[in-house]
Amino acid sequence: MARRAAAAARLLRRLGPLASEPPVRGIPHTQYEFASRTVSSCRRFHWIPSLQRPPHGPRTNVETYEGKHSANMASEVQKRTFGSAATHIQRNPAYSELNSDDVSYFKSILGDNGVVQDEDRIAVANVDWMGKYRGASQLLLLPKNTTEVSKILSYCNTRRLAVVPQGGNTGLVGGSVPVYDEVIVSLAGMDKIISFDNVNGILTSEAGCVLENLSTFVENEGFIMPLDLGAKGSCQIGGNISTNAGGLRFIRYGSLHGNVLGLEVVLADGTILDMLTTLRKDNTGYDLKHLFIGSEGSLGVVTKISVLTPAKLPATNVAFLSCNDYTSCQKLLLAARRNLGEILSAFEFMDHHCIDLAMRHLEGVQNPLPASQYKFYVLIETTGSDESYDKTKLEAFLLRSMEDGLVSDGVIAQDISQASNFWRIREGISEASVKVGAVYKYDLSIPVEKLYDIVEEMRCRLGDNAEVLGYGHLGDGNLHLNILSSKYDDSTLAQIEPFVYEWTSSQRGSISAEHGLGLMKAEKIHYSKSPEAVQLMASIKKLLDPNSILNPYKVLPQSVL
């Protein structure tokens, strides 16, 4: 009890030294990277800079240990980079091969500027931002409107030319690049905002709008986008919706299934499906738009979107805390939901391996709680309409949590720089991981009470062969499991997979919480979905895309199609 009181006193002392700094009202997420104020112990940085812009050429990655690959080695590359030991995919011979008549036709509808055959430009579109997946497409199309998308798909469907729709190409599972010679249809040329209803906060835009541009636009109107991602500087809203992106605001504003109001989608045969309502409520028939949210471009190409944007709230507070055990993390989450209620906007957790790694590999980052070693760390963020009230509420909650023994130590950010430092630790784990050597990454949804078990089991399995990190969006039940090793090794992989998928499946978890299946996990779907469900998905795929031209080899196993 005396220790707890001392810890509580420390929290207050930590609040003390910086209290003389002029108060900063509100720490909007999206402004962190623009922060210019610095405090001696903190420094300015960019929010996951590596994700801000995709590379303009192939990048090697610890997971692509074979280095630079030629396009015709695609299947071999895949074998190595899937994260699974033995996945071979053959090109589907039912697809036609591109010829000069096809190119002429596309030029007739898109003009010369809309048809890209330049090798360098195509090379960029053939590879994902991690340099992990690489296709061999020879054609990149840049439609400017829905009619052009419709004409492209109608033609490709008739000619049986396979197509990969591409947004910002920031995905993590190889969903947005060709596998073989698919025609790439980029939405980048469709980037207009169509309308904004500033009473209800309803945004309508083309699908190729970059998320950050939309964020800036609606923030000027007093609203925020319901999702925020590290990749926001490159990812496009159509891709976000097609992959049902999660991200940092999920705990507060929920899934895109709840926030997307309407879509315009072009089906495989060129049919334009107008579901572009801007209504919050519409119970007239089946709500078809949900089929296209998260189906990764395999059922249709999203061309326009309307989305509900929440009102922008001015006050953000961030706390960085330590807990002695995982049970305390869980109890703290419950208490935060109860006591912070409507202002809770993030609840992220990291084990001490993550903190150690971040301190070793992230430049200029400081441990806010350096006094001693704790087992778990939690980042809590609140967003509300009253800075001082919210902070008082957060402080009271933390003091109570210390008295209850849930929190060992903690500190509340006193300005943007400190808040940025806290977030930098959490967000930098991925970046720090790849500096070690090889990293095996998994993105799992697991019931919260079991979520950390897989980390400990994996640690037992691997012993000294690897370092196992557990962190993620605890508030959403979403674990990021990173397994670090000095080099990529098939025997290590065999110790991880299929165990990680089998274990997740045994807990009725999800083998892809937010990244999607893409190419990486299409053949693994049965770990999270029943045979009946997969069969129905395949039937729906056949109904909407009978020639299977849209984003082939992705999402669903080849065996059911």
Added chain:
Amino acid sequence: MARRAAAAARLLRRLGPLASEPPVRGIPHTQYEFASRTVSSCRRFHWIPSLQRPPHGPRTNVETYEGKHSANMASEVQKRTFGSAATHIQRNPAYSELNSDDVSYFKSILGDNGVVQDEDRIAVANVDWMGKYRGASQLLLLPKNTTEVSKILSYCNTRRLAVVPQGGNTGLVGGSVPVYDEVIVSLAGMDKIISFDNVNGILTSEAGCVLENLSTFVENEGFIMPLDLGAKGSCQIGGNISTNAGGLRFIRYGSLHGNVLGLEVVLADGTILDMLTTLRKDNTGYDLKHLFIGSEGSLGVVTKISVLTPAKLPATNVAFLSCNDYTSCQKLLLAARRNLGEILSAFEFMDHHCIDLAMRHLEGVQNPLPASQYKFYVLIETTGSDESYDKTKLEAFLLRSMEDGLVSDGVIAQDISQASNFWRIREGISEASVKVGAVYKYDLSIPVEKLYDIVEEMRCRLGDNAEVLGYGHLGDGNLHLNILSSKYDDSTLAQIEPFVYEWTSSQRGSISAEHGLGLMKAEKIHYSKSPEAVQLMASIKKLLDPNSILNPYKVLPQSVL
């Protein structure tokens, strides 16, 4: 300006007289009806008592002006009660007729108690709670588990026996009662709570659980259901999900598409589709559950559900305000979103015709703002974690709104009774409407800035022939349009329809915001959905239910099936 200051002073005075009453911490919605404290000017009442329990026999209603109908007059009754002038539906001759072998089979799987042929019990299930729609079923089945539902549907599919799934039978569009001799499959016997995750607030239950029972259960655990309806005492969660029910918490917690985490559904051929995840995030393949949310039992029978329940917050405040014009109502909504932000939980509006009607016909209800006649009234509710802070915030917001000229007058409830009185006015409009004589009811989604135009246009069209009321969930863009007349009259109907649907369609609105299409509006879907969308819905219906045994004649037009 002087008038505004005087109004602001009045608001404060209104807060005064009751300030000596002991403060009541929190006014949970669901406890209104149990409130025992009374204040001299208010009285205790039940929340929409007519909806609390469905009638145990046919009830006549002003819209069913032909009185008590016999079952074999179904199509004639429909003609009168659709609200549309000329809708005739013929029994589909592809369906088999029930025989004694069928009954024997059902008894073999359900036992005698699960097979109801008693005329009185079947009569109750043949008619909706309004007494507006009436079928002629001869068989009511009461399965006790998913396997039994599967066996029933498998058999009916093979035998081509049409089926109507039935929950609490509280719908408003004839979706839950037979049209002809469909077998009624009631979920009432499947009412068990399966599990509750009290860290994340995730409830898993059978589909036949009554919403109010689930509410009570999760409230004891410190959570609330994400939806609340007047019909909560009877409606079942499976029916809520199958109809994508909206209700009172929509503005705060959003659509069921965002809150339902998993479903178990039995398809027409008896296949059990297990999508009963309890994960907040799961991006593994197409999210099929959304097909069954809002498809009104026409694609499958929901048998189990899992739903995310928000933490219960202790403090509720309710204000009743007046505005001089509709533009002020809109601006007030915008200001409320901005300034009340995270605690705003309801924003309902009523025109003065509604208030006049409520005062004339609702027993014991008092106008909280009797001093003079205003054109519009708004009810604002906040729900948060701190009673006194929330109230201070609401007061400050209202004073500022008065100074800005958005609000003419207003009062904040000082206790549960006053809050109940405010809600009673809003919720009682429907009840008061039917006391006038005939009522033509429409449930429309319209962009907020145009939402009141249809009310004024309708008033011009109808002149002295009818009284036109506009009210509803302004925060959701959901207008309830009630047109009152002394008696039902085809010429009045012809002045209303199809104009009301055409006008709504011209605004890209929805002809059914929250009630669904059911039998009433199946043939009207084209006013809100494109031909391509309706065609795709029909294709999905044929894929999932090729013999069209599930809830026939509903949701989709007969012409596309």
